[in-house]
Amino acid sequence: MASRSPTESGPTDGYVRGWVAMTQLMDTGWSWSGHERDVSFLNLKDGTFADVSAVTGLDFEDDGRSVASTDWDGDGDLDMWLRNRSGPQLRFLQNNAGGERHSIAFELSGTTCHRDAIGAVVEVSVGDRRWIRTLMAGDGYLSQSTKRLYFGLGDASRVDRVVVRWPGGDPQTWIDLDAGSCYRLMQGSTAPTSTAFQPFQMDAGPPPPAVSDAARVVLRTPLPLPDTLLSGLFGKSNRPTARLVNLWAQWCGPCIGELKGLAAAHERIDAAKLEIVALSVDKPEKHAAALATFNEVVAGLGEDRRLKFRTADEATMETIDAVLRHLLYKPGETPLPTSLLIDSDGAVQVVYVGPVEMGTLLADVEEYGFKPVPAATRGAYPGRWYFGIRRDFGSLADELRQRGRVDEARFYDALVQPGRDGDASK
Structure with missing residues (x-):
């Protein structure tokens, strides 16, 4: 795919051809990524990452676009939703790897900063171990994961200290919080409220519809x-x-x-x-x-x-x-x-x-x-x-003209709205 030159007054031929080729791939249902498998990496905490795509089962040969994580089944660990351009357009991956390990989650509410506390940094400490998360709005392409911040604690059943650095405000500290719950932390308040994780059994759901060309x-x-x-x-x-x-x-x-x-x-x-x-x-x-x-x-x-x-x-x-x-x-x-x-x-x-x-x-x-x-x-x-x-009447007219249907092409030419790149909405 060619990029447009910042110094040119108009698009180059290569830029236009690239967009035409991509549009043809989209129109015909082909993969944009050439059946390249999805990739998942594990942070080894030593400055390196390991490719765990096959082990985790995340190496789908999908034309993937977006991923969002959330605790969908209420058990305290993050599940995943994957969105693809082509079918299957949506995948749900339930995280059942927790075992006896513990986790904790936080919902932040600002008072002097904005209500959603976007940009707040949360630091969780257990002994000499420390985890840091930043609350973001939009954490991926066309996606938004949960605004709750989840921390996996391993075998620790209790958190020694939680520090929240609020946007534009002073840091605030809470101590001795039990794992297994989601805590609502309000800026300026020293008494958090908590709700225990409530896992539920998810139904298998209806079977997928039969494949049909109809x-x-x-x-x-x-x-x-x-x-x-x-x-x-x-x-x-x-x-x-x-x-x-x-x-x-x-x-x-x-x-x-x-x-x-x-x-x-x-x-x-x-x-x-x-x-x-x-x-x-x-x-x-x-x-x-x-x-x-x-x-x-x-x-x-x-x-x-x-x-x-x-x-x-x-x-x-x-x-x-x-x-x-x-x-x-x-x-x-x-x-x-x-x-x-x-x-x-x-x-x-x-x-x-x-x-x-x-x-x-x-x-x-x-x-x-x-x-x-x-x-x-x-x-x-x-x-x-x-x-x-919006309908691209201009392209339809061009297609008909190439097929020798001149009168029909003129019909759609007349529907093109000037200055709309051949598009019209009526």
Whole structure:
């Protein structure tokens, strides 16, 4: 990765190429660190460190980013949370190595200094042994460990002396404190309060979900689609409808099963005002077989059904593939079936990779098909977002232009906000 020169007025070619390469790694899901294992070192207290990565089990081949320590299980020793850029995105490591050894912890509260006492230095003495910790706010990249200061005491069950050097204030001393508790030390007070460590048995938790390529992706910011694409798929319509583009092939078993589910729910689909195009991505020589398969599925529904058959020409698939790459950051062939839920204004709201359950689809139509939904309440999981996501319309336009889709590229060029490096949020 090239760094930007402090003397240049603009970025160098090497700097730009480095960022492009890193972005491509991120978009395609590759590791930034080349599967380099995590490393853990033990302070030998003689000015040297020992590599204990394998012994401790911390040598994960993850694309690690952050680590935070806290006494999660209440037993007085520090457990660890690891955060990775790629999966598994979160690991919990429970510390069960304490045995019969003792520990003590402190919570600091400032009065004349600031309340959290950030920057305070705590010194713990047992005989001729001494430990020193500094209270920090943010002790790693994108992470914050507990603000309690923990000290491992080995076989010592009691602390002879604790000295706190408060920020901007005089040092303060407490003596003869028992191990096995967390003490709250308040600046200026000589009487600490304590709470004994209360370890609890942690449940194993639910089993991890089964690995699946299926996904439901609710877009934080909907993506408008060009009129050339929509009219080519659905034709011109004066009635407000939500629309679903279902990519399928006659050789794809899950695709046929999904089509049968859509056909069986035609009355519910009609009531939801949902227009569906079953877009066959079969090769031209297979179009007749695809149509025959589709007709078998929809037999008896009538010509006014909302489930229509279309075949995908090369131009249509180039546009859809570029859109899916932009939305999912997933190169390669599009998995089948894949569907796009489009609202009545012509913007993609939800992407389904794999068969979609009918109840989920109809609920999404009701939620996203006809009315604006603020970014704060959008998402496939419980929670609240406080910001949308800016869309790089400029890059999408460039991708379409490279594929020869000039009209579609102009559509997204028109959405680029000047002075925003090709990004736009609407």
